[in-house]
Amino acid sequence: MAFDFLKPVSQKVLAHTELLSPQALGHSIYKHTEQEGLPVLAGATFALLGVLESRNAFVKKTSRLNLDEIRIQLYKLMQGNWEQGVLDLGDIEEGETVKDTYFVVREIIAGLLEENIIPVIIGATQDITYPVYRAFDGIKDMVNLVSVDSRFDFGADEELISSNSYMSRIITDKPNNLFNFSNIGYQSYFNAQEEIDLMERLFFDAYRLGEIASDITLAEPALRNAHLVSLDARAIRASEMGMHDAFSPNGFTGREICAITRYAGMGEDISVLGIFEIENNMQSYQLVAQMIWYFMEGHNFRVDESPSDSHPDFTKYIVPCDSEELVFYKSALTSRWWVEVPNLISAHTKSNSAALLPCTEKDYLDACDQNIPERWFKAYKKGFN
Incomplete structure (x- = not known):
């Protein structure tokens, strides 16, 4: 079983949870612990999952992603006015090879999808989107993918898969289950004209950062039918993430990115949310935790609607x-x-x-x-x- 490869939530996080207010989210999350093992999947709505694989980073990571601190910041947030079962399954460590990690990710995500549980993935690099997409094989014939990213991540044809080229693999690899790809927040100076032309030729949707920032509600229709939402934290401006290197001075604000994840949660077909390219600092941990909180809140207020001319609404x-x-x-x-x-x-x-x-x-x-x-x-x- 691929679930056997999951590393339990650390004792540090569990000890911190004991000190939290009774109303804190951490007390209502069912955790994978060394003592108790994996929580029961039945009845859960969300499953938190850390992925520490970073060997295919476009720019080599200098430090390991601190998932404990992200959990601590998420756990301390107050429980929203919702009754949704949340699991924390722990982390997927790096396998012997990157392909080994991809296999474990794919199998675990597929298992959760079959249980109708929405995985919320916290990952070091965005190439993890590829095995997550492959997890839909045999489960869903047509997949709508939305990427919140300053780049399209097509890369060069001959380039090995990386956090900047995973989309090329998704488009070309068989079986091709991709029905639509939408990008929210691209910045033209980060994308070659050939990539922009490719988006047009394939009839994919792309929304420039300025377009969405001027009217955040434009993101909602693109997210409404999304099955998989992959969010690159580098789409957020550097000052909002407390970063100087590897992040751009232009990008979404904290308020805008939380609105986007809330819209993602409200989507009627949402099956997976992935947040990637996170860096280690307190401001980043806090913002990622709040993005996840808003995603869960959005899902709580989701309304399933099926328009027809015979329906009075x-x-x-x-x-x-x-x-x-x-x-x-x-x-x-x-x-x-x-x-x-x-x-x-x-x-x-x-x-x-x-x-x-x-x-x-x-x-x-x-x-x-x-x-x-x-x-x-x-x-x-x-x-x-």
Whole structure:
């Protein structure tokens, strides 16, 4: 069993938990301990999991990620107004080879997915996204991946997999289960024009940092149907992470990144959250802990909705455009919007009804002005491939 490779939560963390307020989150988390072993999986909503593999870092890590301190900062946060079972399964150490680590990660994540438990991965390097993606093999035919990152991480064709090139492997390796890839927060000066062109050719979605920072709600539709969210901490500005090296002066603020993880938790299809490229300092530990807290809170307030013109909670809007007739739905309950994409029937929904693409009110207003939303156009074109 791959779960046998998990290292228990340290005695240091357990001792610190005993000193916390009774209302602290740490008291309600079921922990993998040396004395008690693994907690029971049944009934849990989330499973915390540390991954210490860092040998494929694009820039060599000078120190081991201090997962104990991240746990301490998370455990001391107050329990939210929710009743969701949280497990802490401990950590995956580096295997004899990187492939060994990848195998263990893949098997553990697959086991949790089969139990309908959402893994929350805290990892040293973002290449761990690759084995996490592979964990969906045989479980889900089509996977929507969202990366919160200043870079697309395609890398060079001949380059070995690394934290800056794992996406190339995801796109090219068989079986190819990737249905859609969205990037939130890319910064143009970190990405070659060829990478930006590739995103366009594959009809993937990309949102520049400035675009999201000016209206954080634009991130919500991209995250609504995500199965896997991979977050590179280097997308956060250096001052927010207490860092000087390896981080950029431009990036998301702490408030913005917590809003993004909250939106991720609210997603109706969210199956895995991974937070990677974390560095060792107190400000970083605190922010990562708060991001996880907001993810859990978002999931607690998640509303599963299925728009239809016969449901009283939805209003249907038909917008005639020059070449297409777009059909939008708005929820009276959450004020969220969707738009039909007719030709995604066989590719995504495998049914006789049009796929519903999450969108914004601005997309509807643009359509009313005869401007077809870019996300709709990309999804429409993708259906022919």
